[in-house]
Amino acid sequence: xxxxxxxxxxxxxxxxxxxxxxxxxxxxxxxxxxxxxxxxxxxxxxxxxxxxxxxxxxxxxxxxxxxxxxxxxxxxxxxxxxxxxxxxxxxxxxxxxxxxxxxxxxxxxxxxxxxxxxxxxxxxxxxxxxxxxxxxxxxxxxxxxxxxxxxxxxxxxxxxxxxxxxxxxxxxxxxxxxxxxxxxxxxxxxxxxxxxxxxxxxxxxxxxxxxxxxxxxxxxxxxxxxxxxxxxxxxxxxxxxxxxxxxxxxxxxxxxxxxxxxxxxxxxxxxxxxxxxxxxxxxxxxxxxxxxxxxxxxxxxxxxxxxxxxxxxxxxxxxxxxxxxxxxxxxxxxxxxxxxxxxxxxxxxxxxxxxxxxxxxxxxxxxxxxxxxxxxxxxxxxxxxxxxxxxxxxxxxxxxxxxxxxxxxxxxxxxxxxxxxxxxxxxxxxxxxxxx
Amino acid sequence: xxxxxxxxxxxxxxxxxxxxxxxxxxxxxxxxxxxxxxxxxxxxxxxxxxxxxxxxxxxxxxxxxxxxxxxxxxxxxxxxxxxxxxxxxxxxxxxxxxxxxxxxxxxxxxxxxxxxxxxxxxxxxxxxxxxxxxxxxxxxxxxxxxxxxxxxxxxxxxxxxxxxxxxxxxxxxxxxxxxxxxxxxxxxxxxxxxxxxxxxxxxxxxxxxxxxxxxxxxxxxxxxxxxxxxxxx
Numbered sequence: 001x002x003x004x005x006x007x008x009x010x011x012x013x014x015x016x017x018x019x020x021x022x023x024x025x026x027x028x029x030x031x032x033x034x035x036x037x038x039x040x041x042x043x044x045x046x047x048x049x050x051x052x053x054x055x056x057x058x059x060x061x062x063x064x065x066x067x068x069x070x071x072x073x074x075x076x077x078x079x080x081x082x083x084x085x086x087x088x089x090x091x092x093x094x095x096x097x098x099x100x101x102x103x104x105x106x107x108x109x110x111x112x113x114x115x116x117x118x119x120x121x122x123x124x125x126x127x128x129x130x131x132x133x134x135x136x137x138x139x140x141x142x143x144x145x146x147x148x149x150x151x152x153x154x155x156x157x158x159x160x161x162x163x164x165x166x167x168x169x170x171x172x173x174x175x176x177x178x179x180x181x182x183x184x185x186x187x188x189x190x191x192x193x194x195x196x197x198x199x200x201x202x203x204x205x206x207x208x209x210x211x212x213x214x215x216x217x218x219x220x221x222x223x224x225x226x227x228x229x230x231x232x233x234x235x236x237x238x239x240x241x242x243x244x245x246x247x248x249x250x251x252x253x254x255x256x257x258x259x260x261x262x263x264x265x266x267x268x269x270x271x272x273x274x275x276x277x278x279x280x281x282x283x284x285x286x287x288x289x290x291x292x293x294x295x296x297x298x299x300x301x302x303x304x305x306x307x308x309x310x311x312x313x314x315x316x317x318x319x320x321x322x323x324x325x326x327x328x329x330x331x332x333x334x335x336x337x338x339x340x341x342x343x344x345x346x347x348x349x350x351x352x353x354x355x356x357x358x359x360x361x362x363x364x365x366x367x368x369x370x371x372x373x374x375x376x377x378x379x380x381x382x383x384x385x386x387x388x389x390x391x392x393x394x395x396x397x398x399x400x401x402x403x404x405x406x407x408x409x410x411x412x413x414x415x416x417x418x419x420x421x422x423x424x425x426x427x428x429x430x431x432x433x434x435x436x
Numbered sequence: 437x438x439x440x441x442x443x444x445x446x447x448x449x450x451x452x453x454x455x456x457x458x459x460x461x462x463x464x465x466x467x468x469x470x471x472x473x474x475x476x477x478x479x480x481x482x483x484x485x486x487x488x489x490x491x492x493x494x495x496x497x498x499x500x501x502x503x504x505x506x507x508x509x510x511x512x513x514x515x516x517x518x519x520x521x522x523x524x525x526x527x528x529x530x531x532x533x534x535x536x537x538x539x540x541x542x543x544x545x546x547x548x549x550x551x552x553x554x555x556x557x558x559x560x561x562x563x564x565x566x567x568x569x570x571x572x573x574x575x576x577x578x579x580x581x582x583x584x585x586x587x588x589x590x591x592x593x594x595x596x597x598x599x600x601x602x603x604x605x606x607x608x609x610x611x612x613x614x615x616x617x618x619x620x621x622x623x624x625x626x627x628x629x630x631x632x633x634x635x636x637x638x639x640x641x642x643x644x645x646x647x648x649x650x651x652x653x654x655x656x657x658x659x660x661x662x663x664x665x666x667x668x669x
Contacts, residue, residue, distance in 0.1 A: 004545055011533055342529045345490055346543040346590070347518025349511045430490040433525060 001352070005359035012360055016332055020364065023328045027368025027413055030314075030321030032375025035405045037311040039376065039397055040383055044204070044303040048192035049131065052255070053293035056130060057262070059088070059096075059252040061273060062287035065231035069284070076287050078200055078300070079227065079248040085214070088252065088272065089124065094265060095255040097130050098214055099123035101201060101226040104177025106210070108163045118159060118176070118209035119225075121198075122217055128154070128185075130255050131197055133207070136160070138170035138185035145184075146213045151220075154185040154211040176210060179220055187211075194302050196293050198251050201226045203302040214250075217243070224249050246281070254290065265290065322416040325364075329420035333357060340424055341432030353425035361417025362410050369409025373402060437598065437629060438464040438487060443496035445482055445652075456482040458652040460496070464598070464631060469624040471640035472633045474649035480633045481602060483649065487631060488521055488600045489513045501597065518546050522591030522628075526603035528583040530575040536562060536586050537571040543594045561589040565619065581612030588619060598629035605639060617642060 013020040047053050060076035061084055062069075070077045080088075085098035102120040121127075128140035137160075141152040153176065160169050160183075169183045187207075194203035216222060221239050226249060234245035256262045269288040276282045291299060333340075340353055376397060397405075445457040456479045464470055474480050485491040486498060489505055498505050501520065505513065523529075530539050537558055544554045562568045565585035567578075575583050584604060591599055601620065605613035617639060624630050624644075632643065640646045648655045 001545070015533055338529070339531055342531065343542060343546075344514070345488070345517065345523050345529075347514050347546040347594070349514035349546070351511070352514075352546055428491075430485040433485075433490070433529065 001355070002359065005356045006363065008356055009360035009363045012332075012336075013363065016335070019328060019332050023325050023332075023364050024368045024371060026321040026324045026328070027365055027409055028371035028375055030318030030412070031369055031372025031405055031409045032379055033314040034311075034318045034408065035372060035376035035397070035401065036379030036383060037314040038404065039380060039401050041303055041308065041311050042401065043193060045297070046193055047294060048194055048196045049293060052132075055255050055257050056293050057254050057256055057265075057290035058293075058296040059254055059269070060289040060291070061269065061282075062284045063246060063248070063276075063282050064284055066283035074287070075299070076289050077229070077248045079229070080250050080252045081246055081248055082217075082243040082250060084276075085250040085252055087276075091268065094261075094268070095126060095130060096253065097124050097126040098250055098252050099127060099198065100214060100217070100224065100250045101198070101208065102177075102217070102222045103225050104210075104222070106159065106163060107175040109174065110163075113163060116162065120176070120222070121208040121211045122214040122222065123211060124214060127197075127211065130253060131192075133190040134188040136186045136188040137168040138183070141184045141213065146215050149213060149215040149219050151179060151181045151216065152184045152212065153181040154187060155183055156187050156207060156209050157189055159209040160186040176212075177220065177222060181212065194297065196297060197253065198226075199297070199300045199302055200251065203297070203300065256290070262290065318412060322412050325413065325416045326419060329357075329361065329417055330423065333420050333424040336424065337427050337432045340427045341429040344427065344429035345433060350425040353427075354421045357421035357424050358414055358417050361413045361421065364417075365410040365413025366406060368413065369406040372409055373397065373405050376401075376405065437466050437468075437501060438462075438631070439497075439499040440487075441497045443486065443498055444494045445479075445486060445491070446494050456652055457486070457493070460653065462647065462654060464629060466597075466629055467624070467627060468645060469621070469630045469643045470632070470645045470647060471643040472631065472647050472649060473635065473637065473640045474655075476635075478649045479652040480649050482652075484600055484602050484631070484633050488523060489517050514546070518543055518594060520597045522594055522596035522599040524584070524587050524591050524599060524601040524604045526606040528575070528580075528587045528607070530583055530586055530590075532575055535572050535574055536567060536578075536589075539575065539586055540590045540593050543590060547594065557593045557595070558589075561593040562586075564592060565589045579612070580608050581615055584608060584612070584616050585619065588616070588623070592623065592628075596628065598631065599623065601630060601632040603634055604632060605634070605636065613639075 049056065059080065060078065061080055062076035063081060063084065064070040064077055069075070080098070089096060089098050100122045102122055104118060104120055105115045106118045107115045124146050125140045125143055136157055140154065141150065144150070145152050155163070155169065160166060163169070163174055164172060169186060172183050173180055174183065175181070190207055192207070195205055195207060196203070218240065228247055228249045230245060230247035232246055234241045234247070236244055254265060256265055266288065270286055273282050273286060273288060343353060380397065440460055440462045443457055443460040444455065447454045447456060460483065472480050472483060482491070486493050489500070492506065500516065503516070505516070508516065531542065540558045540561055541554060544557060549557070559568060562571060565588055567582060567585055567589065570578070575586065578586065604620065605616050608616060620630060620632070621642065632639070634640055646659050648659045
C-alpha cells in the first residue's frame, strides 16, 4: 500500500501545486534555518580526539587569592603558574605536558623569504605523545632536549612550506625570535576542531606555527602571550620574577588510562598542593580538579552561547513553519472531503486514510528537506561571514548532516501532518456523500 | 440477507430531535431488486446509509448476512462494506484526477488483492459496462451516462453481494437513465441483489419489489406495484 499512497501523494501535490509549494517552502525554510545552526553547533561540539578523549585530563589547581575565588562558581583557575607547571613536570611517573604560548619573528636563511610573525607553542615533547599530531617529516624532540633546553623546533606544515618550500627540513636551521633553532620534525595537516589543548585563547584557532621546548622560555626570555591573570603582584623583579609569580598563563594536561590512575593522580595533586601550602602558597581550601577533554570543552563553553541561542531560535522558527504547514494541510485536506468520503464508503478504514495523508506529509517533508539543505548551504555561507576564517574552512554539511536534515524534515512534516490527517480520516462519509 | 427490525434513527441537536427512521422493519432476500421510493426527507437516504454501514442506527437491530452490524468496529465495518457492498451514487463520485482504471481500482486496493487479480477484475468490470477501451481516460472525458457506468464498474469490481444505488439515474437524461437501468437489471439477473433509492416511479416499477417510505416508516398503502408483479396478477 505504501507505493499506492506515494502515487496518490504525488498526484495530490501536483493537483494543488501552489498550496503544496507553500508547504514545501515552509518546511524548507524551517529546516534550512535549523540545519545551518545545527551544523555550526555540531562542528563546534565535535570530539577533537575521540579515541583518547576519556584518557586526557586538563589539570586545574586552585592557587587563587585567599579572599575571593577565581570566579563566581568557585571554579579553580583555568591555567596554572609557571612554577607549578615546572614543579609538576618534574614528576615523570605520569604522562604530563605543560604548555604556553609565545610569538616571534621567523627569519629564513634564504634572504628572498621575508621574515614573518609566527605563533609559538612552548611545550614538552610529551605534547606529541599525548595529542598525537601527525608528522610529515622527522618526529618530536628527545626528552633530553627538554631537560637541556636545546634549541630545537617542530614546524607546522604551513611554516615548513613558507620557510623551506615544503621540503624535508629536518636537520636544517632557522632563526626564531633572534635565536637559531634546528628543525627536528614537521607536522602534517593538523587542525583539531576545536583546538582542545588550549581553549584559553580561542577554541577555534589554528594550531601554532612552531613548537619548541617550554624550558627555553627562561634562558631565551621568550615573551608570554595568551591570557595572563594574577591575583597579586609578582614578588620578584624582572623576567624571572614575573615567571615565579602567582600569575597563571600555562595549560597543563595529563594522560590517565584508568580510574585507578585518576585516583592516584588526584592524590598526587592534593599532596603537591599541601606541600606548597606548607611553603606559604595556595591560601585557598583544597580545590584541585581534572577534567576529560569533553568535560573541559563543556566547562569552557566552547560552543558559543550565541550559536546555541541561534539554534534554539531556529528550532522555534521551524515550529512556526510547521504550524503554518498544519494550517495549509488542513485547508488542503478540507478540499478533499469528497475523495475521503468516497474512499471510506467503498471500504477504506480510517487507518488507511490516515496513512495516505501521512504519506503525503512525509513526501512534502522529503522535498522540503532537500530544499532546506540547499537553503542551509546558503545559510552556512552567511554564518561563515559572521564567524570568520576558521568556520569558513571547517563548517560544512557532511553526510551525517544530510541524513539529519532529511530525517528532521520528514519527522517534522509527519508530526505536522498528524492532526490534519486525523481530521481527514474523521470525515463522516454519509454526511459528505449527502452533500455532493 | 438484509434484515432490519424496529430500526430507529434520530438526529439530535441542542434544541431539536429529528426521527429519520421510526420502527423501520424491512428485509431483502438474495437476488431481490428492491426500489425504495418516497418524498424528500422521508428517510430514504438515511435508510440507505444505514444499510450501507455508513451510519449507525439509534435502536433496533440490523443484520447483514446474519451479522449484527451495531457491534462492529470501524475496521470491521469498512471490511464488510468493501467485501459485501457496492455503492452507486447519484453524482457518480468518481475521483477526477484518476483515470477509469485507477477509479475502479480504489475499492480493490483496500482489499489487499494481488496486482494481477486487481488488473483482471478491473478489466472484466469495465468490459461489463462497455468501457474497456477507455481505461486510460479521465472521468471528465466521459459523458454522464458513461461516468455512471464507471461507477457501476467500480462497484462490481469488488464482486459485492449487493449493490446500494442512491438515485443512480438522477443526474442523467432519459436515454442514459434507460441504459443505466438496463445495466442494473442485467446485473440483478446475474445474481446481484440491488437496493435502489429513487424518486422516479417509472424506475421503481421496473424493479421486483417496491418499498414506499414516508416519515421514516414504510407505508404499505403507497407501495408501487412493479410491472412484473402487475403482469402476474
